[in-house]
Amino acid sequence: MAVLDVSGLNVWYQAPDGRQMHAVRDLDLTLEAGQRLGLVGESGCGKTTVLNAVMALVPPTATVSGRVIFDGVDLLVPDEINARKHRWTGLSLVFQSAMNAFNPVVRVEDQIAEPMVVHGLRDPRAAVRRARELLELVGIAPSAGRRYPHEFSGGMRQRAMLAMALACDPQVLIADEPTTALDTMVQAQILTLLDRLSSELGLALLLVTHDLPVVSQLCDRAAVMYAGRIVESGPIADLYHSPAHPYTRMLFDATPDVLSEHAVASIPGSPPPLNEERTGCAFAPRCDSAAEVCRTEPPPLVRPGSDRLAECHRPGAGVDRPARKAHHV
Numbered sequence: 091m092a093v094l095d096v097s098g099l100n101v102w103y104q105a106p107d108g109r110q111m112h113a114v115r116d117l118d119l120t121l122e123a124g125q126r127l128g129l130v131g132e133s134g135c136g137k138t139t140v141l142n143a144v145m146a147l148v149p150p151t152a153t154v155s156g157r158v159i160f161d162g163v164d165l166l167v168p169d170e171i172n173a174r175k176h177r178w179t180g181l182s183l184v185f186q187s188a189m190n191a192f193n194p195v196v197r198v199e200d201q202i203a204e205p206m207v208v209h210g211l212r213d214p215r216a217a218v219r220r221a222r223e224l225l226e227l228v229g230i231a232p233s234a235g236r237r238y239p240h241e242f243s244g245g246m247r248q249r250a251m252l253a254m255a256l257a258c259d260p261q262v263l264i265a266d267e268p269t270t271a272l273d274t275m276v277q278a279q280i281l282t283l284l285d286r287l288s289s290e291l292g293l294a295l296l297l298v299t300h301d302l303p304v305v306s307q308l309c310d311r312a313a314v315m316y317a318g319r320i321v322e323s324g325p326i327a328d329l330y331h332s333p334a335h336p337y338t339r340m341l342f343d344a345t346p347d348v349l350s351e352h353a354v355a356s357i358p359g360s361p362p363p364l365n366e367e368r369t370g371c372a373f374a375p376r377c378d379s380a381a382e383v384c385r386t387e388p389p390p391l392v393r394p395g396s397d398r399l400a401e402c403h404r405p406g407a408g409v410d411r412p413a414r415k416a417h418h419v
């Protein structure tokens with residue numbers, strides 16, 4: 091059953107000169123209960139914008155349309171009484187920088203307790219007790235909750251932010267580059283923790299990252315974004331072994347692997363401008379397998395396998411190119 095169902099999502103930002111920048115274009119995304127989905131793609135493709143639209147965090151000058159159904163409620167309907175409560179209790183957000191998520195002058199346990207009190211889930215004393223339990227759940231001694239954020243290491247702060255994200259017993263944890271700012275050892279610990287929490291609590295996970303190895307370690311599925319659209323989605327191993335969209339293949343080939351003797355293959359060119367109207371496939375100018383039709387006609391939605399979708403005129407083109415086989419999933 092879908093716990094989060096995003097359909098026809100569009101986001102336009104207003105540039106300083108008044109132009110409309112179409113950052114997310116008719117995007118559909120479904121997250122099943124307990125599923126772990128990685129939203130991947132290179133910088134600027136719109137990953138964070140999707141999360142921000144779901145969580146109503148886009149700037150007031152942005153325009154958002156479409157449907158974001160969570161628990162039977164459309165979160166994009168502005169006067170929906172339940173939307174705010176649902177958004178901040180059922181869905182929970184973890185950011186890249188834990189330091190920015192905490193108020194430096196408030197004790198950690200009080201900050202974890204606050205959302206429970208604000209949303210009327212617990213009285214202040216019970217909320218602090220629960221905050222200490224949550225700290226223990228993420229591997230921090232409950233007594234450390236009396237400390238201030240600057241007394242925590244980077245890894246501890248990231249754990250504490252996870253504890254705060256769990257405060258309202260969410261069904262969905264949304265994590266935006268949760269390990270990008272951490273060193274490799276701490277990154278591995280946080281990924282293991284996310285894995286454990288998601289299994290133990292039955293949490294669905296929407297993980298936004300440009301880091302494919304992180305997705306392959308933690309997620310069952312991936313949705314690959316390019317220029318504001320999801321161009322391919324499916325089980326992560328299928329996407330690696332038989333990518334339908336050339337962008338998926340080229341993204342894997344551009345991912346470094348410490349064990350590989352192959353050079354990393356970069357993707358030439360850059361994504362199209364956001365204010366541009368499109369006729370063909372947005373990736374065609376950079377694609378190593380593009381045909382004429384790719385430049386002139388919008389790509390069709392194809393099903394390269396059960397449980398898989400791709401938007402491509404030439405699904406599977408170029409999969410036997412030599413740059414592949416460089417990484418392991």
Ligand SMILES: Nc1ncnc2c1ncn2[C@@H]1O[C@H](COP(=O)(O)OP(=O)(O)OP(=O)(O)O)[C@@H](O)[C@H]1O
Pocket residue numbers: 103104105111113131132133134135136137138139140149300364
């Ligand atoms: N507040 C804003 N005003 C105008 N344009 C914006 C704003 N926020 C994002 N954009 C633009 O929208 C596009 C998508 O940005 P977004 O941050 O969602 O991408 P991303 O895939 O998350 O990238 P990254 O991995 O670098 O965070 C980019 O071209 C970005 O410059």
